Amino acid sequence: MKTAITVAIVEDKEPIRQSLAILVDGAEGFSCQATFENAESALDYLPSHCVDVVLMDIDLPGMNGIDCVRQLKALCPQTQFMMCTMYDEDETVFDALKAGANSYILKRSPPHKLLEAITELHEGGAPMSSTIARKIAGSFYISPAAPNELDILTPREREILDRLSKGHSHKEVANELFVSPTTVRKHIFNIYQKLQVHSKIEAVNKYLGRQ
Amino acid sequence: MKTAITVAIVEDKEPIRQSLAILVDGAEGFSCQATFENAESALDYLPSHCVDVVLMDIDLPGMNGIDCVRQLKALCPQTQFMMCTMYDEDETVFDALKAGANSYILKRSPPHKLLEAITELHEGGAPMSSTIARKIAGSFYISPAAPNELDILTPREREILDRLSKGHSHKEVANELFVSPTTVRKHIFNIYQKLQVHSKIEAVNKYLGRQ
DNA sequence: TCAACAATACCGCATTTGTATGATTTTAAC
DNA sequence: GTTAAAATCATACAAATGCGGTATTGTTGA
Incomplete structure (x- = not known):
């Protein structure tokens, strides 16, 4: 059997954090190594205990999830970061990608999709919720009509x-x-x-x- | 039952074109409306017979698939374009997105993945092969080391x-x-x-x- | 064929900019 | 409380730039 994908979760809201942890830990092939309720504690712990995948909320008390990713990215280069949030505004999405996020999933995604996404992310993909993916692909489009x-x-x-x-x-x-x-x-x-x-x-x- | 997703295929190599057509037409919920062996004939026919999804090869004789998408995009605004190719060079990928491609799938993808991707594309997503998605997401990343x-x-x-x-x-x-x-x-x-x-x-x- | 345009080239003038040297005043750090 | 760094200002000169003309040649589309 393959080694489980190690996961950390950064999410301030207790119930969501709990259910994410249970979901990940309960599924075969995944192991939730740590959970944090704010960016600061994640920045404190993760650099010395790097995991495969970090699920990162954006709207956190204190430092936000995007700045947290930016800093962690430099300290844990092999870790993959999945933004897991309710925001889908353009600016937030692109700021997250600029900060180094590899994946962007909306919270409303069903649980099995989330696990699929973690696997895909760990295997070198960049899973995005469909509206996000469309936003990103569309950002490249150069309209021929625009004179x-x-x-x-x-x-x-x-x-x-x-x-x-x-x-x-x-x-x-x-x-x-x-x-x-x-x-x-x-x-x-x-x-x-x-x-x-x-x-x-x-x-x-x-x-x-x-x- | 829902209306089938209408599909057109642009692919110069006969055997690939045939198997794609059979794959699409054989699956429930999909209907292959037309196939073309070059960009020019697609440009001729499609504007007056718009389909939901076009599978577009890039390496075509004469006009390439990217330029073909660029032109079709303006004429069939509601059509979704899926690049279906063997190229995964950066420039090709980004040029395709700039031209208006909504999806980019490598030919080596398994058939069921392709059908999934067509569905996702039709439902507003932007399915990408994982290496491509990673490339795209990574293109936004701004290294903190640089500044x-x-x-x-x-x-x-x-x-x-x-x-x-x-x-x-x-x-x-x-x-x-x-x-x-x-x-x-x-x-x-x-x-x-x-x-x-x-x-x-x-x-x-x-x-x-x-x- | 003729008009329009693109590319080439020159002159001249006023302004902006790049470089150099030197000096004074705030602000921050030790 | 001294020191270092940052911000301020001045003067001066050469080079680069912005703006205005004019003109020749080749191409192209009406």
């Missing part, structure tokens, strides 16, 4: 803007493209007109899709 | 850099912070020294973690 401001730039202008975005000066770009610096300046001027900006930084921000 | 370069900046310097990153000039920043422009320039110069750069763009790139 990209950059479309009005000519290929040459885009090329120059790209090099500017890498921090190259007018003169450097001119050398790279084998044209005169004045030509580059003219192109840049035209770019400013088209993008309605007045400096390299503003142009680069638009180019790289910020602000 | 240590910025740690050497003082709060004031960070404040100024932040405003520079928004495209403000020296003078503007000076007005915003109620200090002399020369002070701002001094700070900026110190920032350059610390970050080992020589222009605003380079500094802002480091600040925003894009280089």
Whole structure:
């Protein structure tokens, strides 16, 4: 028989913490090693007792679950973190992923799904509740309908803007493209007109899709 | 009984196309409406005969599956697209998501997983093969080790850099912070020294973690 | 064929920026 | 209570940049 997947639970609400612990410990192949009612105690204990999977609530008293993951991630690199929460706002989801969460499951998921997800996570997957997964996949989508401001730039202008975005000066770009610096300046001027900006930084921000 | 999920398949290799069609059509609750051996014929037929789910291979003769999804997405907004391919390179995956793919399944997945995935996709999820999901989730992760370069900046310097990153000039920043422009320039110069750069763009790139 | 556009190039001017040196005042740490 | 670091300001110069013209050439679509 395979070694059980070791699990820790961070959840402030007593009844939920208890039922999660019972669920995990009661299932074959899983072992709940520890439970915590706040982020601080988890940060205290887990680094010296790393587990395979941590189920992390987000809304905790004191430090929130996302910041807790960010810190634990550095201390327990081999541990997988599953956010287990009721929040499904965009910002929360993406902040959790940025902090290092590998999985994001909504609390309303049925128990057997949770166990499945822990297994999948431990086997190298990144199980997400379906609405979360859709949110994440959708965040990459670039709508062709959205008339990209950059479309009005000519290929040459885009090329120059790209090099500017890498921090190259007018003169450097001119050398790279084998044209005169004045030509580059003219192109840049035209770019400013088209993008309605007045400096390299503003142009680069638009180019790289910020602000 | 619920209406069957209507499916179309775009796959150039005859045997794979056939077995996918048989798999889908043979399962209860699924109905394979059409199969195509290239992107062009799919683009020809599907817009006027939209289906619930399209299984799309990537490596096709002529137009590839990603570009095909990009175009179909605009014409069949309610259709869900599942990339079904052997590629798992980063660039391919993210390009597919940018094009509008809602799901990305590797061909090596077992048949029952594929049917499950189609169902999940149709119900609003975004099923991904586990290695793919991990890749996607990981793409958000911001390593806490990276920003240590910025740690050497003082709060004031960070404040100024932040405003520079928004495209403000020296003078503007000076007005915003109620200090002399020369002070701002001094700070900026110190920032350059610390970050080992020589222009605003380079500094802002480091600040925003894009280089 | 002609107009529009893209890419190339030049000149010139005012402003911004990068670099250097030096100094004063707050603030924080020991 | 001294010291170190941070924040402030000044002056100065060279280089880079932003803005305004004008002009030539090649391509392209109406």
